[in-house]
Every structure is written in C-alpha cells, then in structure tokens.
Amino acid sequence: MWSLIFVVISPALAWNTNATDTLYPEEVPTKPYYQGYQLPVGSKHATPRNIEYGGYNYCSMPHPHIDTYELPAAILNGSVRGSMAGLTYIQRHQKRTSYHTYQDEDIRYDCSELVPFLFGENRDSTGLLNAAIPVHDYVYTPDSNPYVSSGYVPHGSCQFPQLTIGGLEDGFQHGRDLWNVYGDKMGIIPAVPSLDHIWLRRSNKDLTAQTAGGVLRGLWPNHNETLPIHQQRAEVDTIGSNYPCEKRDKLKKDLKKTDIWKEHDEFMVPVLDELHKTVFGESDYKYEKWSDTFQSRLCNGYPLPCANSTSCASGNAAAQVFSGEDWEFYQQYIADPNAAEYARLKVGLLVGEIIDQLKETVYNHSSVVYRHYFAHDGDLAPMATTLGLQTMKQPGMGINIAVELWKVEAVDDNESEQIPLPPITNQNEHYVRVLWAGAPIRSKLGNLEWIKFDEFVDLWSKSVPIDIVEECKVTK
Structure with missing residues (x-):
C-alpha cells in the first residue's frame, strides 16, 4: 500500500566496509587475553555514535540507517523493477542495568x-x-530495611535489570532511524500505525516492553493512542525459548564439558582471581556476572567496580572478560559442531512463526506488511546461526536482523543496458534480503543479500523442528 517502485537510480552512500568489517572479525581469540580490545563506551544518556557508523558498538549496535542504507544491487543496476512488500524486524532490547548485583x-x-x-x-x-x-x-531503598543497610542489595532507584534512561533514548533514536529508512524512504512502515498493517511482539520481560515504548515513539512521534504488543505465555514463550527442552539444555551442558571449553575456563582463572582479590576479596563471583557487571556500568557511564579508592578492576581485566565472552558466543553459535542443532531447538519455533507470517504476506492472506519483534541476545544469536552467520562477537544492545521482502518484475532487455537476472517465471515474484546490524548478512548458507522467496523459505525451514516435543527428548 505504501511501497515505492524503484527502477535504475543513483546509488546511495556505499556501506562503510571498514566499519562493517568489525561485525565480522576474521579471528575470534582462542585465548581470552585479547590485548587492545576496545572497551564499551557509553554514558548516562544516549550512546555516542561511532565516527564511522556501522561498526561494532556493544552499547548500541548499528541498525539500518539512512546514511548507509543501500537498495539491493539487482534493483540498483536495473536488472529488475521492485518494491518492498514486507519487513520483519527482530531486535534485542537497548542498554540496561545489570542482571547480577553484588553486596556493597x-x-x-x-x-x-x-x-x-x-x-x-x-x-x-x-x-x-x-x-x-x-x-x-x-x-x-530505606536504610531501615536491614538487608539494604547490610549491603545485600545495591542502593539507588533502579529495579534490576530495567532499561536505563540512556537505553530509552537509544530506543528513540533507533525508531527514528528505522522511520527514515523504512518509512520515509522505502514506504513500508505506515505513517499511522494501523493494526491492519503492523504487528508487534515482545518477550515476557519488562526490558522488551520498555524498549518497545522508546522505539515505537521514535517511529511515530505524534501517535497518541495505545498499541497492542503480542506476548506469549511465559511458560511456553518462543522468545527466550522458555518451553522445556531437555536435549537443548543437554547440548549446552555438553559443550561446557568439551576440552576446548575447559581450556577456555583455565585461561580465565588468573583473570577471575585478580578480580576477586582486587574487588571482592576471596569472592566466588562468577565469570558471566563480571561481564554483565562491566557492560551495565560502562554502557551507562559508570566506572568499573572498586573495593576502595585504590583497589579497582582494571581495564585490562575487563577487556579480557569481554574478549572471553566473544569467544563463548563464537564457540556456542558458530564453531561448535552442534551449533546448528542447538540453535534449531532454541529458536526454531520462533523462526517457524516468522516464516508463516512471511507466507501470509506473499500469498495475500494478511494485510500486515511490518512486523517488529523485541527480544534478547539469547534469541538474536541463535537466529543468526540459523541464517548462517559466518562469525560472531557477543551481540550488543539493540542488535538486529531485518528480513526484507521484495516484490519484483523483470526488465526487458531494451529497457536496460544492464544484464538482466535469469528469467522470472511469474510476472511478479518475491525475493528476500537479510540484514544483520543494518548491513547485508554474510552467510555461509549462500547469498542472502538477494534470494528467491521460495528458496529462502526452503533454506530457513531446515531450522524449524517438525515435532519439537519429540525432538527435545533425550534418548537414555
């Protein structure tokens, strides 16, 4: 309804390859002692933009942006005429407080x-x-509560792990940027959020509702009515994969028993020992909690933790923790032989829901053209695995996948000097393009920058369980 037809036009600003390459490191460190690691940089309010937009920025990952967005090459070179017919957008929440807090x-x-x-x-x-x-x-936090005064919970005005004001402001900007690309430029997001044409979904966590409020306000700054956002029952929510799955859980446990993971844990021992002694004495504070503590502090403008004015966590220790976390994401979702199976059991049901919705749009069974999912890194990482992402650092705040649906028609040879695509069987046919963090995804499964819809569905459907209940059982 709002889609615009594109023929041969002048190219948009090209992708900043140098910046985009930071999303795809050639080598994820095998040892989490990565020197020169750039620590997250944030502030209490909106996250500062990278000088070259499109680079890895844990505190606020890049997303489709008017300065870097390009039309598909087939449309730019005149091989086809086309219009965007649908957009499915999946994103992690924006920056937040920590999940894990410690005494004092x-x-x-x-x-x-x-x-x-x-x-x-x-x-x-x-x-x-x-x-x-x-x-x-x-x-x-009244001092009269003995648990507060004893340092059992941190002081302040936050309900952990809620969104921070900076996370909300990042959401506003995220929404504005999406509007500039997919609303104003591409015409697929409607100017008025009619429920006939949009569909919203979130997890059962407050973080995603708070993020949605910010992003949607950025999209529609003058909208004054409420908007429904779909949510599944917490016990079986396919966002967050809350449904029971013994095999999925076993695969994760088995990975952490492998020699390579044990070696990784051994590399981290001196790092953790230093942090324990520096900040907590002989605390048993776990590795994943350190990463959580560091990101929530640095992204929101707080310093690294200190036990006193002279005993603080070092930037080098924090860099090693972040580097180690990168390794863990890479190993779990890319390198491990069971990564694809783990991702299938973890996020396959959600993938199936999205595929069904895409089919509804293509076959005119639904008037919805814009769908937006607000989720978590535990959803985006395995979904990227199902799409064949070649390599991975830990997905930062606001990391996103855009599945663009295009309706195209062939161009006669005498209408364009460009070499046309292979003949299109129907007068109008649908294609898909997938973006990761705002740039065309680099997939080991094939060219997902421009793929026929039916081929894309066949490819992605391999990650959808046929009988999840049976497939989650573990054979004794």
Whole structure:
C-alpha cells in the first residue's frame, strides 16, 4: 500500500566496509587475553555514535540507517523493477542495568529519569477503555530495611535489570532511524500505525516492553493512542525459548564439558582471581556476572567496580572478560559442531512463526506488511546461526536482523543496458534480503543479500523442528 517502485537510480552512500568489517572479525581469540580490545563506551544518556557508523558498538549496535542504507544491487543496476512488500524486524532490547548485583556495590544506580508504567484498563463490551489511573513504579531503598543497610542489595532507584534512561533514548533514536529508512524512504512502515498493517511482539520481560515504548515513539512521534504488543505465555514463550527442552539444555551442558571449553575456563582463572582479590576479596563471583557487571556500568557511564579508592578492576581485566565472552558466543553459535542443532531447538519455533507470517504476506492472506519483534541476545544469536552467520562477537544492545521482502518484475532487455537476472517465471515474484546490524548478512548458507522467496523459505525451514516435543527428548 505504501511501497515505492524503484527502477535504475543513483546509488546511495556505499556501506562503510571498514566499519562493517568489525561485525565480522576474521579471528575470534582462542585465548581470552585479547590485548587492545576496545572497551564499551557509553554514558548516562544516549550512546555516542561511532565516527564511522556501522561498526561494532556493544552499547548500541548499528541498525539500518539512512546514511548507509543501500537498495539491493539487482534493483540498483536495473536488472529488475521492485518494491518492498514486507519487513520483519527482530531486535534485542537497548542498554540496561545489570542482571547480577553484588553486596556493597560502590555506586548508586540512578534510574530516576525513567518512569516505568504498569497498570490495567477495563475494556467494555464496545471495545472502549475505561481509563484507570496510570500508576508508575518508584524504587526506593530505606536504610531501615536491614538487608539494604547490610549491603545485600545495591542502593539507588533502579529495579534490576530495567532499561536505563540512556537505553530509552537509544530506543528513540533507533525508531527514528528505522522511520527514515523504512518509512520515509522505502514506504513500508505506515505513517499511522494501523493494526491492519503492523504487528508487534515482545518477550515476557519488562526490558522488551520498555524498549518497545522508546522505539515505537521514535517511529511515530505524534501517535497518541495505545498499541497492542503480542506476548506469549511465559511458560511456553518462543522468545527466550522458555518451553522445556531437555536435549537443548543437554547440548549446552555438553559443550561446557568439551576440552576446548575447559581450556577456555583455565585461561580465565588468573583473570577471575585478580578480580576477586582486587574487588571482592576471596569472592566466588562468577565469570558471566563480571561481564554483565562491566557492560551495565560502562554502557551507562559508570566506572568499573572498586573495593576502595585504590583497589579497582582494571581495564585490562575487563577487556579480557569481554574478549572471553566473544569467544563463548563464537564457540556456542558458530564453531561448535552442534551449533546448528542447538540453535534449531532454541529458536526454531520462533523462526517457524516468522516464516508463516512471511507466507501470509506473499500469498495475500494478511494485510500486515511490518512486523517488529523485541527480544534478547539469547534469541538474536541463535537466529543468526540459523541464517548462517559466518562469525560472531557477543551481540550488543539493540542488535538486529531485518528480513526484507521484495516484490519484483523483470526488465526487458531494451529497457536496460544492464544484464538482466535469469528469467522470472511469474510476472511478479518475491525475493528476500537479510540484514544483520543494518548491513547485508554474510552467510555461509549462500547469498542472502538477494534470494528467491521460495528458496529462502526452503533454506530457513531446515531450522524449524517438525515435532519439537519429540525432538527435545533425550534418548537414555
């Protein structure tokens, strides 16, 4: 309805290859002692942009942006005429506070500028909402509570792991950038969010609802009505793969028993020992908690943790932790022989839902052209595996996958001096292009920058379980 037809036009600003290459490191360190690692850089408010947009930035990953977005090559060179027929966009939430906190945190986390809302409305038989008082949370930590005064929980005004004000502002910008590309330029996101043409989904975590509010406000700054966002039951939610799956869980446990993973753990021992002694004495604070603590601090402008003014975590130790986390994501989702099977059991049901929705659009069974999923790194990483991502660092805040659906028609030889594509069987045929962090995905499965819809469905459907209940069982 809003799609624009593109013929031969002048190219947009080319992808910044040097910046984009940082998303695809040729070598993920085999030892997590990576010297020269660039620590995340953030602030309390919106995350500063990289000088060259499109590079890896853990605190706010790149996404489709008007300065770097290019049309598919087949349309740019005049081989086909085409219009965008649909967009499915899957993203991680924006930057947040930490999941893990420890006793006697040396900073006071401040979330006073972000007001989290949660209240109910009464919908009557006519569909009208009878307005309730819009109540919001206000977090406080009275010293009279012995658990607070003893340092059992950190002081401050945050309900961990809520979004921070900077995460909300990153969401605003994320939405504005999506509008510039897919609304104003491509015409696939409608100017008014009609429920006939948009479909929204999130996980059961508050983080994704808070992110959605920011991103959608960036998309539609003048919209004043509520918007429904779909959510599955927490016990079986396919975002987050909350459904029970013994085989999936066993694959993850078995990976951590492999020699290469044990070697990785051994490499991390001196790093953890240093951090334990420097910050916590003889604490048993776990490796993944360090990574969580460091990213939430650095992305939101807080310093690395200190036990006192002279005993603080070093930047080198933090770099080694982040580097080690990169290795773990790479090993689990790319290098491990069971990576594809693990991803299939973890995110395959969600992939199947998305494929079904794409089919509905192609076969005119639905008028929805724009679908947006708000999820987590534990969803984006395995989904990238199902799409054949060649290599991976840990997916940062706001990491995203865009599945673009294109409707094209062939161009006669006398209409273009360019060499046309192989003959298209139907007058109109659908193609798919997949973007990872705003750039065409580099996939080991083939050319996902421009692939026939049916071929793409056949390829991606291999990651969809046929009978998830049976396939999740472990043979004794």
